[in-house]
Amino acid sequence: MTKVEQIEKAFALAKERYASIGVDVDRAIQSLRQVAISVHCWQGDDVAGFEATDVALGSGLAVTGNYPGRARNADELRSDLQLAYSLIPGRHRLNLHALYGEFSGQVDRDEIDVTHFQGWIDWARSEEVKLDFNPSYFSHEKADDGFTLSHSDSGVRQFWIDHGIACRKIAAAMGGAQGTPCVNNFWVPDGYKDSPACRKAPRERLAASLDEIFDEVIDTDKLLDAVECKLFGIGSESYVVGSHEFYLGYAISRNKTLCLDAGHFHPTEVISDKISSVLMYVPELLLHVSRGVRWDSDHVVTFSDELQAIMQEIVRGQYLDRVHIGLDFFDASINRVAAWVIGTRNALKALLAALLEPTETLQRAEREGDYTTRLALMEEQKMMPLGAVWDQFCLMSDVPVGADWLQNVRQYESDVLSQRNDQSAVV
Ligand SMILES: C[C@H](O)[C@H](O)[C@@H](O)C(=O)CO
Numbered sequence: 001m002t003k004v005e006q007i008e009k010a011f012a013l014a015k016e017r018y019a020s021i022g023v024d025v026d027r028a029i030q031s032l033r034q035v036a037i038s039v040h041c042w043q044g045d046d047v048a049g050f051e052a053t054d055v056a057l058g059s060g061l062a063v064t065g066n067y068p069g070r071a072r073n074a075d076e077l078r079s080d081l082q083l084a085y086s087l088i089p090g091r092h093r094l095n096l097h098a099l100y101g102e103f104s105g106q107v108d109r110d111e112i113d114v115t116h117f118q119g120w121i122d123w124a125r126s127e128e129v130k131l132d133f134n135p136s137y138f139s140h141e142k143a144d145d146g147f148t149l150s151h152s153d154s155g156v157r158q159f160w161i162d163h164g165i166a167c168r169k170i171a172a173a174m175g176g177a178q179g180t181p182c183v184n185n186f187w188v189p190d191g192y193k194d195s196p197a198c199r200k201a202p203r204e205r206l207a208a209s210l211d212e213i214f215d216e217v218i219d220t221d222k223l224l225d226a227v228e229c230k231l232f233g234i235g236s237e238s239y240v241v242g243s244h245e246f247y248l249g250y251a252i253s254r255n256k257t258l259c260l261d262a263g264h265f266h267p268t269e270v271i272s273d274k275i276s277s278v279l280m281y282v283p284e285l286l287l288h289v290s291r292g293v294r295w296d297s298d299h300v301v302t303f304s305d306e307l308q309a310i311m312q313e314i315v316r317g318q319y320l321d322r323v324h325i326g327l328d329f330f331d332a333s334i335n336r337v338a339a340w341v342i343g344t345r346n347a348l349k350a351l352l353a354a355l356l357e358p359t360e361t362l363q364r365a366e367r368e369g370d371y372t373t374r375l376a377l378m379e380e381q382k383m384m385p386l387g388a389v390w391d392q393f394c395l396m397s398d399v400p401v402g403a404d405w406l407q408n409v410r411q412y413e414s415d416v417l418s419q420r421n422d423q424s425a426v427v
């Protein structure tokens, strides 16, 4: 029997097993096909970006590892992304940070405009990839003292407000060009290493700065404004201005999209439990699916219990049309293209697992107070033939099955990545 025949046979048997518990596999696959994961550009170059400056990564962000082959310019990053997308089933989005514009010479953050992203827009159109965006409030001399939009100096604040306004315009142009909204996510690192004497004033300034940035009403067909909280960062251990409570209140009161990053809470606190709560009060949610190991370390996403719980919550709550699934990890200790492929395939696998649950049966047992059945079925579900359905989904999507994709990455590593021995910027 050929490998394809094996996959098809296993799939046919799996379909029968799932049908026996009331799950329609074809419908699950159909739903999975509709989901576009927003793949983050910054895994490809260790969050360095392409500005004509050599300011080091900062504001609490840290990438460890020195695996060869980091992308040094937009063409290299696009080439790496193209390989990654070709190994991931389905059609997915690209999440760009403002520091990934194509700048000829020094262009400061308050001066960027859509022309610096035209290359990305053209590429996205030709690759049928939709774009998301992020203003960059880090790796800049005006962010060096730990404050940007909540800075006590009005000049510094204004600089960052102008950056936010510029980014909204760019994101709206992307949304207009692609015919679907571009999610523009604001993460602001501002905070204190040690106990502040005043927690109130920076928060008041952050809210006022954001209000100024969001003052222009832009059609939500083009642009969705999102805001991302954080508990602490390196150098902001005692106080982060944009805490969870701050942004939850801000998003609710301003009708904005809330971003929940899986690494931005206490280590035992999980975002899966927050989804159904916050979606009672905010219109839409952006997820930064990440994996913190002891802290917000941004490890590559694995098929973990929490990843499965996140996807289960999205499916069980029927939130697929209100949740934007983005990724946020950066690992420079392994092949960076492989990191994208592993993390994105895992997010999709977990989503497929959730779509293959007998949700109604589980929820009925719960409604009837039959927690024995609920637990028994949830545990038996873990042994169902998910892998056979996943393999078929890969086959149907014309991407490698199992670990076969690794050969493509290895080939690319020897043909392309290993030639990038000069790691300084090549523009
Ligand atoms: C680069 C990203 O915007 C950044 O990771 C942010 O989303 C974050 O999570 C910071 O900890």
Ligand SMILES: [Mn+2]
Pocket (backbone or CB within 6 Å): 187, 228, 261, 288, 328
């Ligand atoms: Mn994040």
